[in-house]
Amino acid sequence: MKRDSFGSQIGALLAMAGSAVGLGNLWRFPYLVGENGGAAFIIIYIILSFLICLPIFISEFIMGRRSQKNAYATFKNLSGGSAWKWVGLFTIIVPLIVLSYYSVIGGWSIDYLLKSLTFSFSDMAQQNAANSIFTELVTSTWTPLLAHTVFLLVTALVVVVGIKDGIEKFSKIMMPLLFFIVLAIAIYVITLPGAKAGLDYLFRPDFSKIDAKACAAALGQAFFSLSLGFGTIMTYASYVDKNDNIMKQSTATALSDLMFALIAGVAIMPAVFAFGLDPQSGPGLVFETLPYVFGQMPAGGLVAILFFLALLVAALTSSISMLEVAVAYLMEEKKFSRVSACVALFIFCWIIGAVCSLSFGPLSGITIGGNNIFNFLDTLSSNVLMTLGSLFTVIFVGWRLKKTDVYEEFTNGGSLSANVKLFGVLWFLVRYVAPLAIIFIFISGLI
Numbered sequence: 001m002k003r004d005s006f007g008s009q010i011g012a013l014l015a016m017a018g019s020a021v022g023l024g025n026l027w028r029f030p031y032l033v034g035e036n037g038g039a040a041f042i043i044i045y046i047i048l049s050f051l052i053c054l055p056i057f058i059s060e061f062i063m064g065r066r067s068q069k070n071a072y073a074t075f076k077n078l079s080g081g082s083a084w085k086w087v088g089l090f091t092i093i094v095p096l097i098v099l100s101y102y103s104v105i106g107g108w109s110i111d112y113l114l115k116s117l118t119f120s121f122s123d124m125a126q127q128n129a130a131n132s133i134f135t136e137l138v139t140s141t142w143t144p145l146l147a148h149t150v151f152l153l154v155t156a157l158v159v160v161v162g163i164k165d166g167i168e169k170f171s172k173i174m175m176p177l178l179f180f181i182v183l184a185i186a187i188y189v190i191t192l193p194g195a196k197a198g199l200d201y202l203f204r205p206d207f208s209k210i211d212a213k214a215c216a217a218a219l220g221q222a223f224f225s226l227s228l229g230f231g232t233i234m235t236y237a238s239y240v241d242k243n244d245n246i247m248k249q250s251t252a253t254a255l256s257d258l259m260f261a262l263i264a265g266v267a268i269m270p271a272v273f274a275f276g277l278d279p280q281s282g283p284g285l286v287f288e289t290l291p292y293v294f295g296q297m298p299a300g301g302l303v304a305i306l307f308f309l310a311l312l313v314a315a316l317t318s319s320i321s322m323l324e325v326a327v328a329y330l331m332e333e334k335k336f337s338r339v340s341a342c343v344a345l346f347i348f349c350w351i352i353g354a355v356c357s358l359s360f361g362p363l364s365g366i367t368i369g370g371n372n373i374f375n376f377l378d379t380l381s382s383n384v385l386m387t388l389g390s391l392f393t394v395i396f397v398g399w400r401l402k403k404t405d406v407y408e409e410f411t412n413g414g415s416l417s418a419n420v421k422l423f424g425v426l427w428f429l430v431r432y433v434a435p436l437a438i439i440f441i442f443i444s445g446l447i
């Protein structure tokens with residue numbers, strides 16, 4: 001049977017951008033900026049994104065498109081069947097773990113979308129009220145479980161249809177929608193009185209706030225946001241046409257991801273400042289601080305609906321990419337049909353996700369290193385596992401693959417003259433700069 005593939009270059013691009021743009025942009029980026037001192041963090045983030053993460057993105061792209069197979073087989077085949085295949089297996093399993101808790105947050109956004117549709121946030125007079133709505137949701141048993149189920153089900157339903165008709169079509173409709181919603185909110189928020197303080201916070205750097213921890217956080221966020229180290233980009237790249245331009249596609253994805261993060265920052269921070277709230281409220285920023293802000297803002301009810309719709313759409317276009325990694329693996333290596341792979345993985349992720357969901361309520365007594373199970377998995381995967389996956393990928397491309405093969409894939413056999421010129425820089429970044437920087441930043445973030 002012919003392997004499924006993306007139908008067009010723009011479709012492939014929107015699917016990759018869909019994977020990249022997610023909760024990482026709308027939920028994680030703004031609160032990290034808040035916690036790490038605003039503009040200076042953004043500058044570090046941009047530098048790391050392009051100097052380190054873009055070369056890793058391109059590395060994953062090269063591997064996937066060269067092998068035209070799932071991530072496990074990519075590592076196995078390109079290394080000639082050595083122990084690298086275990087790295088391949090690692091990149092299959094990690095996204096499943098992330099998908100499991102990601103789906104719980106996706107579920108929260110469904111619940112918040114429903115709440116905003118009934119205008120539950122309008123006239124919210126006190127911040128405490130918003131906090132307790134959130135606490136009540138996450139600590140309860142059934143509502144978040146149900147929402148997690150619905151989110152995961154929609155994810156599986158898109159993936160079950162396939163690459164061209166499922167993932168690509170979905171991304172082609174959702175990404176433009178997402179863009180217009182987020183942009184509209186940002187423009188509206190800038191016009192609010194008092195918004196200027198928020199913009200200053202975002203765009204006036206204070207470098208005294210930048211230390212090793214902030215750099216490590218920026219790098220971890222850039223990995224997360226670009227879906228790196230997870231086999232996702234590799235898997236999507238395996239469905240990309242051999243004539244497409246890897247450099248262009250990768251840069252366009254990285255730029256759109258950055259643009260979404262910045263627009264999300266502009267949509268959120270000025271609003272937070274305009275109502276005199278603390279930007280450093282951490283992960284609760286989107287679910288606790290914002291609903292209160294929406295409650296105070298003129299036409300806030302409508303803005304809340306749009307915002308939580310955007311959050312949900314962004315989360316879905318990312319979750320489908322995580323699921324596809326393992327679906328491709330089960331289909332190609334274990335001879336599952338697409339349907340049975342989706343069913344099996346739905347059950348697997350549902351169970352882990354359910355445990356994560358309950359870890360705020362009935363299972364909150366179980367802690368690992370002071371974290372509940374949800375936070376433990378989030379920290380472990382975004383701070384450690386993604387870093388490891390990305391490190392292995394650049395080392396593989398820079399030191400295991402043949403330089404001529406990398407060159408051939410990156411330049412489409414020497415036919416793309418701009419890529420031919422850029423190759424030397426890419427090779428240097430992949431071989432030396434990226435691995436050393438990852439190791440250095442990772443270690444210094446630990447101490």
Ligand code: PHE
Nearest residue numbers: 020022023024224225227318
């Ligand atoms: N990049 C996604 C986000 O920003 C998360 C993600 C990570 C998606 C890894 C796929 C793989 O939310």
